[in-house]
Amino acid sequence: MKCLLVLLSYHHKNTEKIAKVFAKVLDAQIKAPQQINPEELQEYGLLGFGSGIYGAKHHEDLLDLADKLSPVTNKKAFIFSTSAITGKAKVAEDHSLLREKLQSKGYLIMDEFACKGFNTNSFMKYFGGMNKGRPNAEDLKHAEEFAQNLKQNC
Numbered sequence: 001m002k003c004l005l006v007l008l009s010y011h012h013k014n015t016e017k018i019a020k021v022f023a024k025v026l027d028a029q030i031k032a033p034q035q036i037n038p039e040e041l042q043e044y045g046l047l048g049f050g051s052g053i054y055g056a057k058h059h060e061d062l063l064d065l066a067d068k069l070s071p072v073t074n075k076k077a078f079i080f081s082t083s084a085i086t087g088k089a090k091v092a093e094d095h096s097l098l099r100e101k102l103q104s105k106g107y108l109i110m111d112e113f114a115c116k117g118f119n120t121n122s123f124m125k126y127f128g129g130m131n132k133g134r135p136n137a138e139d140l141k142h143a144e145e146f147a148q149n150l151k152q153n154c
Contacts, residue, residue, distance in 0.1 A: 008033055015081060048079075
C-alpha cells in the first residue's frame, strides 16, 4: 500500500525522528503540508498526519491543509505527534481538532501515536527545557511497533 506522511517538524525535529521510523517501516515518503496538492493524496492508500503539539493542537499549517482536503470515502489515515506532556486523555485532546477535521472529510482514522518530545518553548528555555533527550530509543522502538501494526492492519 502506497503511504505518505504529511509532517511539520521544525523546532527540535522531535516529530521528524518519529516520522523517519514510520517512513522506513511503511516505505513512505515524507512531505511538508506546504508541498502537498490535496488532489495528489488520492493516489495513496494510507496517509499519516503529524506535527508537534502547539497550544494543545497540531501545527496550524497541518490544520489548514486538513481544511483544504477534498472529501473522500473511508480513506485510511493515522495521526501522530510529539509534545511536552502526554497521557491518554491529553493526547486525545491534543489530536481532537485534527481528528475531527479529517473525519469530517471522510478519513478513517486507523490509529494514533504520540510520545514526549524535547521542549524549550516559553519559560522552559530558562530552565534547560523539558524532556531532554526525547524522543529516545524506547520512543523510537514504540514508533516502529506502531508502524508495524499499521502495516499489518491496513
